Amino acid sequence: MAQLTVRYFAGARAAAHGTSTEQAEAASLHDLKQILTERHGERLGVVLKAASFLVDGLACHDPQAALPARATVDVLPPFAGG
Template sequence: MTQDHLTVRYFAGARAAAGRSEETTPAGRSLDDLTADLAQRHGDRLATVLRVASFLVDGVTCHDRQAPLPGGATIDVLPPFAGG
């Protein structure tokens, strides 16, 4: 992965809503900007999942949705999971 892109990995319901398990997207924006772009690209079903999902940036929970995402990062989209 080059430093000018992000890898977005979808899990569980996010994977079903996006219709894929992974994609790349340009870097240089915040998590809020990224999720807005993904929702626009994939539609209402994914937008609904993204509103309640948790996000990991290179394996670490993202708490600042306005901070620029580092180029080359992997973003995991984790919808709420049922069970324990």
């Protein structure tokens, strides 16, 4: 499992009870989403299902891809507006 820094933005931060940054350990995005949902509740789980993820600044679309140690994972919920 990789030690990660997770950063929440916009609605993801609100769903994580105002947490902007936290540490977590996970092997993949799939695992990370489960861990964060258990930690913060189903409201965040719903956001995570629709969110985009950046791993060290690069978009990651494969939930099973291995996360590198000490990576920063940005959680970006869908944004409204034009």
